[in-house]
Amino acid sequence: MSPTNAGVWCLERGTEGYPPALLELGDDAPERLNGCGSERLVRELAFDETVTIVGSRHPSSYGLEVAEGLGNLLAAAGLTVVSGMALGIDAAVHRGALAAGGPTVAVLGGGPDVVYPRSERRLYERLVASGAVVSEVPAGTRPGPGCFPRRNRIMAALGKMTIVVEAAQPSGSLITAEQAQGLQREVGAVPGRVTTRVAAGTNALLADGAAFIRDAQDVLDRLLGVGISDARRAGPSLDPDLARVADAVEGDATSPDAVALATGMGPGDAAVALARLELLGYLRADAGGRYARTTLRIPEAATTLTP
């Protein structure tokens, strides 16, 4: 595909509309910010309501689920979600934000009109249609070595907070976190399994004192103050049997057999309950048929089961 200049706009440093947050990079602030998609979104970027989420290109399904959920709920809460459109976590974050119809900005390593990675072309098109993509390099530039660490400083500068979902050690996501720290920005990390390689970096960040991010609510409490905004949408109320099954799934029972074992139900009844919860939006199943909880909150009345 030959790159085109159609639809590319540019914000120059020192002119009106250039994101003030970037000026904090000092001499290292990009001369110009080239973009595609909504120029207005970038011009009106509110620093206090912008959050950067990054992570591994080889995430686990847990990481993807968390990333998509964060993107979705934070965008739904009105924050602007910034990420890098890379495979894995970054793409999941954008997808989640787009699904919520919320504003989201991708910072690219190459020109703003160069789709990289190519397999994310559909995502790129959606971003241009209802969000924005920006880059400091001119239109048509293919990303080369060195582009991405440079790109990371822009992401770190744009967000009031930078959250890492999954990162091995060392990794580009950790570079972003370091740069955010250098800019006195808050850094958060999502905890992972201590035995998993893709969680080594995030767990190390937590050990070093990064904010502990379990869900979107943790982010909102940090950014806006505790109790200002409730992230999780509540679902319909559940009868006690269904609530018990949802509880079992949260307790790592992912198949009908495991749920049956955990709750004492028959496997057929467990399957029915799982299907009902899936229909209500409380569960999601992967292609292999294994269930996991979604971020949908169970209303209080139904959760007071355990004596």
Add this chain to the structure above:
Amino acid sequence: MLATTRTFSLLGVEVREVHVEVDVCQRGLQTFSLVGLPDAAVRESRERVRSALENSGFKFPQHRITANLAPADLRKAGPSFDLAIAAGLLVASGQLPAERLDGVVLAGELALDGSIRPVSGALAMAEAARRLGVRAIAVPAANGSEAALAGVPRVVPLERLDQLPLVGTDEQPPDPPPFELSLNGAAPNAPDLSDLRGQPYLREALEIAAAGGHSLLIVGPPGAGKSLAARRLPSIMPPLTRSDAMEVLRVASACGPLGRNGLSVRRPFRAPHHTISTAGLVGGGSPPRAGEVTLAHRGVLFLDELGEFSREALEALRQPLEEGTVAITRARGAVELPCRFMLVAASNPCPCGRGEGSGECECQPGSMRRYRAKLSGALADRIDISVAVDRPTAVEMGANGGADSAGVRARVAAARERQERRLGPGRCNADMDLAELRFAARLTRAAKRTLAQGHAQLGLSGRGHDRVLRVSRTIADLAASERIDAEHVARAIALRRRGAE
């Protein structure tokens, strides 16, 4: 002098009548030519016939011999023409009175010492002989019992060529006893469901699949008992009817002699390796040979590691799955082979096999996506039920096995009976067309609501919707309920195939 004898040529699992005309001409050089599109095995028949005749105390005529296999445009393959050619030679050379073979068809391969070897397709030949209204069929003794199933007035089992003059006389060998068809389905040494430890959900899925004839995909890590479970599926399927059993035998007979001792007719289980070629899977070649789908007729075709099969092979499975027959078309005509089978497939959850939910999976997103795409592309719209399994826990492994096949089979048979009453004999829920589905799927109001939720929340496609309806019909049949309830729909939704919409 000219003589004509009758035999059959095997084409797939069907046979065509072939006339063998033998002319022994006193003038000319001493030759033996064979015409009428014979293949190599048939052409070599000349050498076998010559030796067998001489070693059986007959004289091989030292004259110009021409044997013609009619119709001449049908390609003849295999060694089963030997006996008819030898008989024609004996009649044409005056060593055997022609009347003896009036209304008799013959099939058999000759050994050089004059003994007669069994042939493939003897059952189909005997059935064709009955339709032709012949007086008797002479077959190798080893094929006697299968031929006797067909109901020809007389079956003459021959051990050696020198018994041929006895055919049509009072001294001909007595009719062999036909195979005993034990149709109760409970073959004594067949693998039983009680071997499956734990896995109650998989058991239910197997029962539902067997009850409705639904194709099934089992997803789980190595060692979860996927193929162990699949192998036990025939044991919970309803017993074969007599006509189904004859179809199974006819296919088995066409692919090799059935042997002399009564075998119990059970539902076949075929598990081809994933390196199998397309022709090996659905049949093909020239002359056309039956593939695994035909060998699995009325039984189970098990594809382990579904994602590893070649795309072409899986694509080629579509039409047989839908139509229940394979048509192999060659320049010299088409052959149709039966293939009504239940498809069971198994797959690892991801390329490394550990499963992404396990927390140990280290598959790259790219390879995962390719694996998924292949898996969900493969026969996506032909698989009704998908079930995830885990390795059984240590407690489950140590426990006694679960219930055995007999009880499950009884429930399955009862559910099938309900379906046959609704749809007609031999039919099951899996092969309902859309009109039948609309008629058969009587939903309660709550069930309709559940299904509507499925559309809204899960984005069920039209096809996915129909599959859920078919499976919930079966679940209701197992519960002996005419109406489909919300619970039946919910279970069918839990069993649906994901990521294939």
